[in-house]
Amino acid sequence: MTTIEGNLQGLSERIARACAQAGREADEVSLLAVSKTFGPDAVRQAHAAGQRAFGENYVQEGVEKILMLRGSTEPIEWHCIGPVQSNKTRLVAEHFDWVQSVDRLKIAERLNEQRPEGLPPLQVCLQVNVDGGLTKSGVAPNALPALASAVSALPRLRLRGLMCIPEPADGFEAQRVLFLQARALFDRLRAEGYALDTLSMGMSDDLEAAVAAGSTMVRVGRAVFGSRPVRVTSSA
Ligand SMILES: *Cc1c(COP(=O)(O)O)cnc(C)c1O
Numbered sequence: 001m002t003t004i005e006g007n008l009q010g011l012s013e014r015i016a017r018a019c020a021q022a023g024r025e026a027d028e029v030s031l032l033a034v035s036k037t038f039g040p041d042a043v044r045q046a047h048a049a050g051q052r053a054f055g056e057n058y059v060q061e062g063v064e065k066i067l068m069l070r071g072s073t074e075p076i077e078w079h080c081i082g083p084v085q086s087n088k089t090r091l092v093a094e095h096f097d098w099v100q101s102v103d104r105l106k107i108a109e110r111l112n113e114q115r116p117e118g119l120p121p122l123q124v125c126l127q128v129n130v131d132g133g134l135t136k137s138g139v140a141p142n143a144l145p146a147l148a149s150a151v152s153a154l155p156r157l158r159l160r161g162l163m164c165i166p167e168p169a170d171g172f173e174a175q176r177v178l179f180l181q182a183r184a185l186f187d188r189l190r191a192e193g194y195a196l197d198t199l200s201m202g203m204s205d206d207l208e209a210a211v212a213a214g215s216t217m218v219r220v221g222r223a224v225f226g227s228r229p230v231r232v233t234s235s236a
Helices: 003-021 040-048 059-068 086-095 105-114 141-152 172-191 207-212
Strands: 030-034 053-056 077-080 098-102 122-127 157-163 198-200 217-220
Touching: 003 030, 003 040, 003 207, 040 059, 053 059, 059 077, 059 086, 086 105, 098 105, 098 157, 105 122, 105 141, 105 157, 122 141, 141 157, 141 172, 157 172, 172 198, 172 207, 198 217, 207 217
Parallel strands: 030 053, 030 217, 053 077, 077 098, 098 122, 122 157, 157 198
Antiparallel strands: none
């Protein structure tokens, strides 16, 4: 068994335990393997172990990997989870299946215009800034309803849910409280009639708290692939 295969197995047990503790079924939470900074071989190994959904933060790096891995027998589902600048929307629209980090209408409109006709609609989560945290990405909760309404009207995008990356909090309960804010926003949109099924939250260090708060997708990098090298450039 490769290290990655063992990590994936350990992780699926960890997710199952978190679900059991939250009184949820293990299949309510899917795993997005975050492969940023890791090469195509790491993705291949995870794919061989049965993992199908992968997340990338840096558009250019993600597209390079997508092109290298094209033609796998089983298709890979690629999620863009990092900030998307205007000059990168075309690459995202043409190569990714999902983008979870939409926080401005202008970006959504460009993705909608640039999504190729031959592809299914781009699956979208709105990134919400639940804690007004230092990471400035994410729509403010009070601006979320208007953004959701505008994005859901774009025909080449399909609004699937919300994504959040709260600031690290101290301990399970403090983390859970932050994730519950995203959950409340998600529930409110659903109550207003949006057919949302994805609440993307929880990473290597806080996935238990996210699952307890209702996450349907955890995005895990280090606990799958190992620790990342320090990134020296900041190009997206
Ligand atoms: C890097 C990253 C992750 C994974 O973080 P780990 O701590 O490695 O599990 C998840 N989501 C986003 C948006 C990330 O940038």
